[in-house]
Amino acid sequence: MSSREHILAKIKSIPRESKLLPDIPDFHFTENIPSRFIQSIESNKGEVITESGLKAFLETNRFEKIISLVSGMENLSTQLLPSDAHELNELEIAIIQGQFGVAENGAIWLTDENLGLRALPFITEHLVIVMDEKSLVSNMHEAYQRIGAQHSGFGLFIAGPSKTADIEQSLVIGAHGAKSLRVVLK
Amino acid sequence: MSHPAKASEFLQDAAKAKWHDETLWFVRDKRDTISKTIPEWEQLRDLASQIKDNVLANLDQYLIQFEEKAKANGIQVHWARDAEEHNQIVLGILQRHQCKAIVKSKSILTEECHLNPYLEKNGIEVVDTDLGERIVQFLNQPPSHIVLPAIHLKKKDISELFHEKLHTEKGNEDPAYLTHAARLHLREKFLGAKVAITGVNFGVAETGEFVVCTNEGNADMGVHLAVVHIACMGIEKIIPRRKDLGVFLRLLARSATGQPITNYNSHFRSPASGKEIHIVLVDNGRTDQLGREKFKNSLKCIRCGACMNTCPIYRRSGGYSYGSVVPGPIGSILSPGLDVKKYSTLPFASTLCGSCTDVCPVKINIHEQLYEWRQEITKSQGTNAKSISMKIANGIFAVPFAYKVTGSMMRGALKFLPDSITYSGLNTWGKQRDLPETPKETFKDWYKKNRS
Numbered sequence: 225m226s227s228r229e230h231i232l233a234k235i236k237s238i239p240r241e242s243k244l245l246p247d248i249p250d251f252h253f254t255e256n257i258p259s260r261f262i263q264s265i266e267s268n269k270g271e272v273i274t275e276s277g278l279k280a281f282l283e284t285n286r287f288e289k290i291i292s293l294v295s296g297m298e299n300l301s302t303q304l305l306p307s308d309a310h311e312l313n314e315l316e317i318a319i320i321q322g323q324f325g326v327a328e329n330g331a332i333w334l335t336d337e338n339l340g341l342r343a344l345p346f347i348t349e350h351l352v353i354v355m356d357e358k359s360l361v362s363n364m365h366e367a368y369q370r371i372g373a374q375h376s377g378f379g380l381f382i383a384g385p386s387k388t389a390d391i392e393q394s395l396v397i398g399a400h401g402a403k404s405l406r407v408v409l410k
Numbered sequence: 411m412s413h414p415a416k417a418s419e420f421l422q423d424a425a426k427a428k429w430h431d432e433t434l435w436f437v438r439d440k441r442d443t444i445s446k447t448i449p450e451w452e453q454l455r456d457l458a459s460q461i462k463d464n465v466l467a468n469l470d471q472y473l474i475q476f477e478e479k480a481k482a483n484g485i486q487v488h489w490a491r492d493a494e495e496h497n498q499i500v501l502g503i504l505q506r507h508q509c510k511a512i513v514k515s516k517s518i519l520t521e522e523c524h525l526n527p528y529l530e531k532n533g534i535e536v537v538d539t540d541l542g543e544r545i546v547q548f549l550n551q552p553p554s555h556i557v558l559p560a561i562h563l564k565k566k567d568i569s570e571l572f573h574e575k576l577h578t579e580k581g582n583e584d585p586a587y588l589t590h591a592a593r594l595h596l597r598e599k600f601l602g603a604k605v606a607i608t609g610v611n612f613g614v615a616e617t618g619e620f621v622v623c624t625n626e627g628n629a630d631m632g633v634h635l636a637v638v639h640i641a642c643m644g645i646e647k648i649i650p651r652r653k654d655l656g657v658f659l660r661l662l663a664r665s666a667t668g669q670p671i672t673n674y675n676s677h678f679r680s681p682a683s684g685k686e687i688h689i690v691l692v693d694n695g696r697t698d699q700l701g702r703e704k705f706k707n708s709l710k711c712i713r714c715g716a717c718m719n720t721c722p723i724y725r726r727s728g729g730y731s732y733g734s735v736v737p738g739p740i741g742s743i744l745s746p747g748l749d750v751k752k753y754s755t756l757p758f759a760s761t762l763c764g765s766c767t768d769v770c771p772v773k774i775n776i777h778e779q780l781y782e783w784r785q786e787i788t789k790s791q792g793t794n795a796k797s798i799s800m801k802i803a804n805g806i807f808a809v810p811f812a813y814k815v816t817g818s819m820m821r822g823a824l825k826f827l828p829d830s831i832t833y834s835g836l837n838t839w840g841k842q843r844d845l846p847e848t849p850k851e852t853f854k855d856w857y858k859k860n861r862s
Contacts, residue, residue: 227693228477228489231645234697235470243463248653251450264670309635310601328660329670342682343634346627346674364656364671371652377483379619379677381659386627387673390542390558392565393433394585399541400593400600401627401674 253362257327258409261360264330268384269397270405278352278408282317287350292319293340294354309343318348318402324359325407326367331383332407333367335376342378346386351402353382357409412755417727420562430562431725437558438719440668441769448660457657459773462710465648466700472615472648473691479618480689483680488690493523496692500525500607500640501532503688507638509605511535513596515622515629516543517609518556518713519642519692522735525607537599539628541592548575554729556736557666557715562728596628606632610643610689611712612658616651619679620689623662623672630676638686641678645691646709658712661771665714699747704782708743710772717766717776723759732756739766743779746787754791757783817852 225233262272273281282290282300291312292300300319306312320339322332332353336342345351361367371379386401397403421427445451465472477487490496496519504512512529514520514536526536526547538547542559546552548571553559560568569583578591608629612621620641622629633639649658663672681687700706718724718738729737734745734753742756757780760766766776 226489227491227495230491231489231691231693231697232470232473234693235473235700238697238701240467243460243467245464245650246457246460248457248657249453251453268670268673313597313601331671331675336682341634343631346630346634364660365653368653368656375679377678377680377682379679380630381671381675382673383671383675384673386625388541388589388626389667390540390545390560391568391585391588392563393436393558393561394565396586396589398593399589399626399628400539400596400631 248365251363251365253327253366255327257360257362258357260327261325261330262409264327265325265384265405265407268330268405269387269395270330270384270407272407272409275408275410278319278406281406287316289315290317290319291315291340291344291348292317293338293344294319294321297354305340305344309341309347312341312343312347315344315348317350317352318344319352319354320345322353322355322359322407324361324367324370325355326361326364326381328363329383331364331367331381333371333379333381335374335379337376339378339380345380345382346401348402350404350406351382351385352406352408354408354410411733413727413731413733413759414755416731416733417723417759420728420731421726426562426564427726427728429564430728433561434719434725437667438716438769441665441716441719442668444664444668444670448664454657454661455771455773458661458712458771459710461649461654461657462772464650465646466706466709468650469645469648469700472650473645475615476613476618476648477691479616481618483618484687485618485678485680486686486688488688490690490692490694492694493692496523496642496690496694497525497528499690500642501529501534503638503640504529504534504605507604509534509603509638511537511599511603512605512607513537513539513599513603513632513636514607515609515624515632516540516553516559517607517642518553518736519609519644520607521552522694523642523692525642537596537603539596539599539632540624540626541589541628544592544596545571551730552735554737555715555718556713557718562730597631600631600635603632603636605638605640606636607640607642608633610641610647611662612655613643613648613689614650614652614655615648617679619652619677620647621655621659622676622678623659623674625669625673627674630674633678634682637684638688639678639681641687641689643689643691645693645696646711662712662714665716665769665771695748699744702747705743705747705779707774708740708747708776708779710774711740711744712772714771716769716771720765720769722761722763722765727759732759739776739780740770740774743774743776743783746783750787750790754787757781757787814852814854820848 290302325332385405386399388399488499545560554562565583572578610620611623724738745753760780764777
C-alpha cells in the first residue's frame with residue numbers, strides 16, 4: 225500500500241462525528257477606511273505618501289536603479305525587468321501597482337500580474353506600491369470576497385517592510401527583503 | 411531527563427530567566443491589547459475552532475481535494491507516513507537536481523522530522539534563513555520557541571557568536587548592526603541556492619494553493635530565487651475554503667506577537683514558468699492523534715505560540731526544558747502522543763491555570779488535555795513521590811482530628827524550621843517559591859472568638 229493510501233485509509237478508519245462548516249458573517253467596520261489604512265501602514269513601519277512625495281523621495285536620494293511597472297509611471301524606470309531574478313540583486317527601487325489594500329491591517333494584495341518577477345518586491349532595496357484610494361476594503365473577509373475566484377500562480381499580501389525582532393525583541397527594519405515600504409495613494 | 415531537572419538548569423542564570431519571563435509576558439500583553447481592538451475577536455475564535463472541527467471530521471476528503479487541485483495547478487504532491495519517509499522524499503528531489511546547498515525558512519515540521527542533520531549527513535549544506543533560526547543553527551541548538559526561536563539568548567551572546575561566524579566588530583551589540591550583517595551573509599546564500607524549503611501555514615483544499623507567512627520575507631527570498639520550492643506540510647494544516655483564510659490570518663499574527671498581520675503572506679498556487687513546486691504531505695503521528703478522542707483537538711493548532719507566551723511555567727523554565735520540538739503547553743499535549751515514556755513529565759509542567767486555553771485562537775482546551783494526559787500517564791506509571799505525598803495529605807484531610815493537630819504542629823514547625831530544611835533539595839516545591847507567613851491562630855479559633 226502506498227503511503228498516500230495508508231494515510232487516507234487510516235483517517236477513514238477513525239470514527240468521526242460530522243461537523244458543519246460555519247458561514248463567515250460580514251463583520252461591521254465602523255472606522256473611516258482610508259484613515260485607518262494609513263494608520264495601519266504606519267504602525268507596520270511603512271509610510272503613505274503622495275505622487276509628488278514619491279518624486280521628491282526619488283530625487284533627493286538620487287537612485288539610479290529603478291524599475292517601475294505601474295502604468296503611467298513607466299518613465300520612472302531606469303532599467304528593464306530582466307529575465308533572471310538574480311539580476312535584481314542591486315535594484316534600489318521597485319514601483320508596482322497594488323490591487324487593493326485592507327484598512328484593518330494595511331495589507332496590500334498583489335499577484336503575478338503586478339510583479340513581473342515574483343522576487344521583485346523582496347529583493348529590491350526599497351519598495352513603492354501605488355494604489356487607488358477607492359480600492360480600499362475594511363477587513364480580511366472583505367479582502368477574500370474581493371479576491372473571489374481570481375486565479376493567479378502567486379498572490380501576496382504585503383503589509384510593511386521586511387522586519388525582525390529576533391535579537392532581544394528589538395525591532396529592526398530590513399531583515400532580508402525591502403528595507404522600506406512607501407504606499408502612494410491616488 | 412525530566413522537565414523539572416532541565417528547568418532548574420535554566421534557572422541557574424537568574425537574571426536571564428527573569429528577562430525571559432518578562433519578555434514573553436510583554437508579548438502576551440501585546441496580544442491582549444490588539445485582540446481587544448477587534449470587537450468580533452471571540453466570534454473569530456469560535457469560527458476558527460468550528461472550521462478546524464470540520465477539517466478534522468473530513469480530513470481525508472480535504473486532502474484528496476487538495477491533492478487534485480494542486481496537481482491540476484502544476485504542483486507535485488508527495489505523501490509521507492513518517493519523518494524518515496519525509497526526509498527521503500526531500501533528499502530524492504535534491505539529488506535529482508544535483509543540489510548540494512539549500513536555503514530553508516522556518517518550519518517546525520522539518521525540525522520535527524530532524525531534516526537538517528539528515529541532509530547534512532548526506533552531504534548537503536542547509537542554511538536556515540530566519541534570523542532567529544540562523545542564530546540557533548550557528549550554535550547547533552534547536553529553536554527554543556516556535557515563533558521566537560532565539561528568545562533564550564541575549565544580544566551579548568549573539569554579538570559574540572556573529573563576531574566568530576560573520577566577523578562582525580567585537581563587542582558591537584547593536585541589533586540593527588547585527589541584523590544587517592546577517593542580511594549580507596544570507597543574501598549570498600539566497601542568490602546561490604537552487605532549491606528552497608519552506609513550511610506551510612495553511613493549505614487550501616478548494617484551490618490547491620498554500621500560504622506561507624513571515625515578517626522577514628526570508629521564505630520568499632529563498633523560493634523566488636531558487637528553481638525548486640519544496641514545501642513541507644503537516645496534514646492537519648489543511649483548511650477547506652479560500653475565504654477561511656480571512657479568519658485565520660486575522661487571528662494568527664495577533665495571537666503570536668500582537669501585530670495585525672505578518673508583513674508577508676504568500677499564496678503559492680502554481681510554479682513560475684520553468685520552475686517546480688513540490689509539496690510533501692506528512693503524517694508522522696498525526697493520524698494517531700486524530701484517533702485519540704481526548705487529544706485530537708490538539709491538531710487544530712495553528713502554531714502561533716500564544717500558549718507559550720502566557721504559560722507561567724514556560725516563561726520561567728525556557729523552551730529547552732521541555733526537550734521536545736514544540737515546547738510549552740501545546741507541545742506538552744502533542745509530544746506524549748509521539749512518545750509517552752520520553753515525554754511523561756511534560757503534562758505535569760503546568761499549573762493548569764487555564765491561561766493557555768484562554769489565549770488559544772482556535773480554542774483548544776489545552777489545560778483540560780494536560781489534565782487528561784496526567785491521568786493517562788499516572789495510570790501507566792504507578793506511584794511517584796508527588797502522589798505519595800498527596801495520599802498522606804488525603805489521609806490528613808479525611809480525619810478531622812489529624813487535620814487539627816497537624817495544622818497546629820505545622821504552624822509551629824514552619825516558624826522554627828530553618829530554610830535549609832524547608833527549601834532543601836528534597837522539597838522540589840520549595841524551589842523558586844517562598845512559603846507564606848503562617849497565621850498565629852487557626853481560622854477555627856478565630857471564628858470561635860469573633861462570632862457574634
